[in-house]
Amino acid sequence: MCSTRPRLRDSCCRFFPGDSIRSFAPVGGGLTNTNYKVTLARRAAPLLLRLYQRGIAPAQKEMAIDTLIASRVPVLHFYYLGEDNPVTGHPYAVLDWIDGPDLQHIMPSLSQDRLLAFAEKIGKVLAAIHSFMFEIFGFFDAKLNVQGPIDFDRAGMLAYLDQTLVRGAGGERLGRPLVDALIAYAEKNGDILKDWLVQPCLVHGDFNAPNILVLPERDDAIAAVIDWEYALSASPAMDFGNLLRPPFDGNAAFAEAVARSYVEAGGVLPKDWQRIAQLADVYSFADFLSRPYVADVVIKDARRVIAKLVAE
Incomplete structure (x- = not known):
């Protein structure tokens, strides 16, 4: 190049x-x-x-x-x-051009208080994203027409895991024992997904720290949410699941601050929202694992997160 x-x-x-x-x-x-x-x-x-x-x-x-x-x-x-x-x-x-780092870049230097301040801003941004509603669940075409419908309930997840991890390339990357354990987990717990299947809304599809640009010199303002190529009409659970992967998964105060801000900004969370989000995030991992080219770090993260999920 x-x-x-x-x-x-x-x-x-x-x-x-x-x-x-x-x-x-x-x-x-x-x-x-x-x-x-x-x-x-x-x-x-x-x-x-x-x-x-x-x-x-x-x-x-x-x-x-x-x-x-x-x-x-x-x-x-x-x-x-x-x-x-x-x-x-x-x-x-x-x-x-945004002359500021992404959130992942500055995370090692953040105090807990400063991270919680970011959490409140992230909750507001997520509520704004999810305020754009659509008629059905599905993927967008170039003009944001929804190609669907797609089922994001228990049956839909099991069908997608079969497509991507059993018949697709993702299973070899994840490993057969973990694939079997994940399918068993989804069969047992997949009904919780329906508790967050209300009005379909805009979902970023890759909402995490590297895709959140910030301006430290301007009171840590969120400058932009970037990389919308994987956006779709789906459940908010998918964005929450993506956000609360490591390193945020062990920070209960961060998750609570995001949730509180999200609700204050008009978002709606079901009672068991964190558990639903963890399971919904499986869609994203299964998608990435089944693509022709997958970075080793993605495979490693998928194994770690899914292993922790099924162990619970």
């Missing part, structure tokens, strides 16, 4: 006539797409150039979500989306 950078500059600069590139640097951290920080000579604020590796549809979906929720949820603003580029052929977008 290094040899393509000078030509990629032209792809970005064409949308700002009369301007020139002052700096152009790759940005680490993305597992799916390729990102560059771009600084223009005549524009004070930097920009983000993103190359989408999975085609135009995820990019169009992200831009549609930005348009839908930007008035309530902090997100990256899209200035332009192109279906392809003359250098790599990938779809690409020009977006806001």
